[in-house]
Amino acid sequence: MIHQNRRKELLSKLDDNAVVIVSTNSEQKRNSDVNYPFRPDSSFWYLTGFIEPDAIAVFSKNNYTIFLKPKDITKEIWNGLRLGVEMAPKTLLANNAYDIDTFLDKIESLLTSESSLYFDAPGNIGWKDVSSTNKLNQSIALKFRNRTQLLDPYLSEMRLIKDSTEIQHMQTAADLASKAHMQAMIRTRPGLYEYHITAEFDTLFRKEDSEHSYPPIVAGGENACILHYNENNKLLNDGELLLIDAGCEILGYASDITRTFPINGKFSEPQKEIYEIVLKAQKSAIASIVPGEAVNKPHEVACDVITQGLIKLGIMDDASSLRDFYMHGTGHWLGLDVHDVGTKEINNTIRKFKVGMVTTVEPGIYIRKSDKVDSKYWNIGIRIEDDVLVTEDGHHILSKAAIKELEDIEQLMSQ
Structure with a gap:
């Protein structure tokens, strides 16, 4: 509930047609097939409470959609359980949940021509940094670079x-x-x-x-x-x-x-x-x-x-x-x-x-x-x-x- 209230408070500071997109980190390779211990992006964690890698949240006054990794029995044997698409709406209090790989196909349906698009990506650099090592963030940077507004000034004031x-x-x-x-x-x-x-x-x-x-x-x-x-x-x-x-x-x-x-x-x-x-x-x-x-x-x-x-x-x-x-x-x-x-x-x-x-x-x-x-x-x-x-x-x-x-x-x- 606390994360839901934070999303509501953030939206109250934006215009009525605001749509917010925030993403979290990907796992980072340490060497060979070993990753560094994962920690979610702080702003994403602050707004969603979700701690798995490779996820994107999209929310407005009338909708909250989460994109995340689907269940995968084989990978879960090696790396632990995932929340998965089916359980995500109930657990994260979202209206909808989809496979992260469908984000670029579905994002337009969550926007209108009047939408004011605000974003925040790991590191507070944002998706306009097309050199991002996260390939999805890189694609989003190219797709939305002329439409987005900075979310960080509003979010930082809340987190302060x-x-x-x-x-x-x-x-x-x-x-x-x-x-x-x-x-x-x-x-x-x-x-x-x-x-x-x-x-x-x-x-x-x-x-x-x-x-x-x-x-x-x-x-x-x-x-x-x-x-x-x-x-x-x-x-x-x-x-x-x-x-x-x-x-x-x-x-x-x-x-x-x-x-x-x-x-x-x-x-x-x-x-x-x-x-x-x-x-x-x-x-x-x-x-x-x-x-x-x-x-x-x-x-x-x-x-x-x-x-x-x-x-x-x-x-x-x-x-x-x-x-x-x-x-x-x-x-x-x-x-x-x-x-x-x-x-x-x-x-x-x-x-x-x-x-x-x-x-x-x-x-x-x-x-x-x-x-x-x-x-x-x-x-x-x-x-x-x-x-x-x-x-x-x-x-x-x-x-x-x-x-x-x-x-x-x-x-x-x-x-």
């Missing part, structure tokens, strides 16, 4: 505001990821390898019928200064820090948490100095999140705190050097995608926070070897990231269960 069910899934994902981060703190010690700690996340997520929402970053020492480091195979050295950026997915909804802590369980004085700046920046940025505040406010606040802190330590002379040490944004939208849909501006004006939005807050400081910086700070990379829901009275930190106070981390690791 989470309902109570979505928030519940995201809270569950944040709780599980928080548990994994603290378990990693307990397990970490010098002499292990980054992949040993990565395995802690793998194991806990799978035990809870979850999976990573993105490839995890488990970065010891100087590797923490590589923003999207994912080799996760180096030795963990005594006296260095470990930065872990990892989250999980629950029923499609993502968590995204980063914690940084000492491999031996005790922060050195230089590490403490940098950590305290990042933590202050993060707390101040989170505190700025309230309904009606500009969405770029957390970044402005974090930049101010980090600038002042690094100048005080003598690492920077002025704000002009900030991007040498903090070169990314302070947050992004979070939802079905870990970098979820939604713009930061509307009509060239900075968007305001609204109740139901979920954003990450993740300031960091990364200090590489440099003649311009005291060597005691070299190879210190620290990022602290939480998932924050905008509420009527301000905000709620979904990932608050993952400890981040310096003393709490040291106490936990001492166990």
Whole structure:
């Protein structure tokens, strides 16, 4: 029913003659006859709740038709059961269901000369991308390229505001990821390898019928200064820090948490100095999140705190050097995608926070070897990231269960 309501709400934002077409992903080959694990396209999943590959939904105010793979006894022996055409209308609350291979033959019967055609295809690129590896999407791109209108602006606005069910899934994902981060703190010690700690996340997520929402970053020492480091195979050295950026997915909804802590369980004085700046920046940025505040406010606040802190330590002379040490944004939208849909501006004006939005807050400081910086700070990379829901009275930190106070981390690791 929730997906039916979403389709109805979307259509209410379009004109009366609107016909919406959305498609999901195809399976992607890994090598030989082995595919990558399949995940449906987020927008298709959001509107239909259907999780099988190679499907297209077409709906208007008076009709909902789903095209999908038919039952195939032989293939089901190898790959598992399919919903099939006969069961699809009842299960998906559709008026009609057809074999996906008949889409090009039947689509015209679902349109009129007055139809306004809106589309969305995997990746939000749409069917106008005729280079698509999905042959059906490629054919549709050529067939409808002069008739279609972008659906993404309307759909992204809907997905940007989470309902109570979505928030519940995201809270569950944040709780599980928080548990994994603290378990990693307990397990970490010098002499292990980054992949040993990565395995802690793998194991806990799978035990809870979850999976990573993105490839995890488990970065010891100087590797923490590589923003999207994912080799996760180096030795963990005594006296260095470990930065872990990892989250999980629950029923499609993502968590995204980063914690940084000492491999031996005790922060050195230089590490403490940098950590305290990042933590202050993060707390101040989170505190700025309230309904009606500009969405770029957390970044402005974090930049101010980090600038002042690094100048005080003598690492920077002025704000002009900030991007040498903090070169990314302070947050992004979070939802079905870990970098979820939604713009930061509307009509060239900075968007305001609204109740139901979920954003990450993740300031960091990364200090590489440099003649311009005291060597005691070299190879210190620290990022602290939480998932924050905008509420009527301000905000709620979904990932608050993952400890981040310096003393709490040291106490936990001492166990």
